[in-house]
Amino acid sequence: MSRISFLFALLMAIACPPASAQQVASPQPSAAATQTADSLKLAGMFKDHMVFQRESDAAIWGTAKPGATVAVAPSWSQETSTAIADESGKWRTSIETPAAGGPFQIDVNSGSEREQLSDVLVGEVWICSGQSNMQWKLRGFGVDHFKEDVEKATFPRIRFCDVPQALALEGQDDVNARWTVCSPESALNFSAVAYFFGSRLHQELDVPIGLISTNWGGSSAEAWVSPEVLKRDFPEFNEQSATYDEIAEQTGVLFSRGRKPPKGLNQRSPSVLYNAMIRPLIPFAFRGVIWYQGESNVKHPEQYRRLFPAMITDWRTRWGRGNFPFYFVQIAPFAYKQEPVSAAFLREAQLMSLSQPNTAMVVTMDIGDPTNIHPKQKKPVGERLALLALKHDYGQTDLVASGPIYRGHTVEQDAIRLRFAELGSGLASRDGQPLTHFTIAGADKTFVDASAVIDGDTIVVRSDQVTNPVAVRFAWGSGDMPNLSNQDGLPASSFRTDDWPIE
Numbered sequence: 001m002s003r004i005s006f007l008f009a010l011l012m013a014i015a016c017p018p019a020s021a022q023q024v025a026s027p028q029p030s031a032a033a034t035q036t037a038d039s040l041k042l043a044g045m046f047k048d049h050m051v052f053q054r055e056s057d058a059a060i061w062g063t064a065k066p067g068a069t070v071a072v073a074p075s076w077s078q079e080t081s082t083a084i085a086d087e088s089g090k091w092r093t094s095i096e097t098p099a100a101g102g103p104f105q106i107d108v109n110s111g112s113e114r115e116q117l118s119d120v121l122v123g124e125v126w127i128c129s130g131q132s133n134m135q136w137k138l139r140g141f142g143v144d145h146f147k148e149d150v151e152k153a154t155f156p157r158i159r160f161c162d163v164p165q166a167l168a169l170e171g172q173d174d175v176n177a178r179w180t181v182c183s184p185e186s187a188l189n190f191s192a193v194a195y196f197f198g199s200r201l202h203q204e205l206d207v208p209i210g211l212i213s214t215n216w217g218g219s220s221a222e223a224w225v226s227p228e229v230l231k232r233d234f235p236e237f238n239e240q241s242a243t244y245d246e247i248a249e250q251t252g253v254l255f256s257r258g259r260k261p262p263k264g265l266n267q268r269s270p271s272v273l274y275n276a277m278i279r280p281l282i283p284f285a286f287r288g289v290i291w292y293q294g295e296s297n298v299k300h301p302e303q304y305r306r307l308f309p310a311m312i313t314d315w316r317t318r319w320g321r322g323n324f325p326f327y328f329v330q331i332a333p334f335a336y337k338q339e340p341v342s343a344a345f346l347r348e349a350q351l352m353s354l355s356q357p358n359t360a361m362v363v364t365m366d367i368g369d370p371t372n373i374h375p376k377q378k379k380p381v382g383e384r385l386a387l388l389a390l391k392h393d394y395g396q397t398d399l400v401a402s403g404p405i406y407r408g409h410t411v412e413q414d415a416i417r418l419r420f421a422e423l424g425s426g427l428a429s430r431d432g433q434p435l436t437h438f439t440i441a442g443a444d445k446t447f448v449d450a451s452a453v454i455d456g457d458t459i460v461v462r463s464d465q466v467t468n469p470v471a472v473r474f475a476w477g478s479g480d481m482p483n484l485s486n487q488d489g490l491p492a493s494s495f496r497t498d499d500w501p502i503e
Helices: 003-015 021-025 147-151 184-188 192-205 227-233 235-239 272-281 301-319 344-355 378-392
Strands: 051-053 057-063 069-074 081-084 090-096 101-110 113-130 155-162 166-168 178-182 209-215 254-256 288-292 326-329 359-362 405-412 415-421 427-429 438-441 447-449 451-455 458-462 471-474 484-486
Touching: 051 209, 057 101, 069 090, 081 090, 113 155, 113 192, 147 184, 155 192, 166 272, 178 184, 192 209, 192 288, 192 378, 209 272, 227 235, 227 301, 272 301, 288 378, 301 326, 301 344, 326 378, 344 359, 359 378, 415 471, 427 451, 438 458
Parallel strands: 051 113, 113 209, 113 288, 155 209, 288 326, 326 359
Antiparallel strands: 057 090, 069 081, 069 101, 101 113, 155 178, 166 254, 405 415, 415 458, 427 484, 438 447, 438 471, 451 458
């Protein structure tokens, strides 16, 4: 075995302790958490100003003296929930939450010790995760870009929760999260996509909104997947080229941002963000997840076809709350200059992930920037995510929340006719000009520019250069920004009719 393989195998052994069915759904002990607790303490997700998911059996947990009885009494109820701390001092119970409202307080008692949460709201909670396009803050584009929106951001019933960025070689039990009340000042320092998503929900539903931001720019999907799943289903990561100068006791297992980790360890390393920034949140109750990631996996679209659905399933399994909503953003047009394959193949992998239950996708083909991997138009991204939630989770079933999605085709002599789902009010050119970015090929697999004409609910594609067409591709360049949409203003995803191997 090579030195690289040996070191990575050692890393995975550290990060992959055996897990029982009970451990999968519950927080598990890290090295730091096995020390005996000396006093009553709530886990770091539970702070003043927080939001609990409404009408749920919401978990609450922490530490206390081993064997101590802990009583949790929310002010909205006459009921008290109790738990007994185990031998390591860990306790967990759950509280039944009411319909949206607040502010409330929660008293937590153990003998003479007491903790209290104040200014607690009950409403809709969403996890907002991914890489830089989710992380990017409102102030990150310059204060003037979102000046009007920020000035209006006085929404005391929207609460932001920031999960600190950290890398961990071993699963962590706790995280020191921070909850803040939405104001023009606090909104500036929060995820732009998450803010626009949450503010749209708040204004439509008139209930408190909790937004949990757990993201890291440049992170890969494998960093967000549990070590157990990677070890079982993705053996290719055992041979990952990342190396470490030394994995030894003195390096530690947790590296908060700003603390230098061992050489080669970063936000693209397998499982390190799951260990530090997802696992400690389990089993916190929430409605669903919004996700914006994929740019860091653009070189490996075939792997992403398996990896991204595996991540979704992994999170759902670990929370043990069924197939909660998982809505994601397809990566925007960007002219990657050094990638061996088109980014359209990664977008295709994301499109294929819609086969997972209770998922939906925001298309950004009209709001990207071929020269900037961080396009400024974050407001429509957040609002399109909100459309998906309003339609699928909050009863507004008449909303059009998706642009056209390719569903099939037929060859008609010298042309190919395309069929679509998610037509809304009908197919359209968003700028009123002829449809762009269609190509067509014959059996030689040589694609040439083609004309495309809307014919009712279909599109007919042809080219004088291809008399016997067999395949069509749409917006297949990494930075293509086409004009096909529905009449409701939502763009079509890139697609291809063929399944030829990626080259």
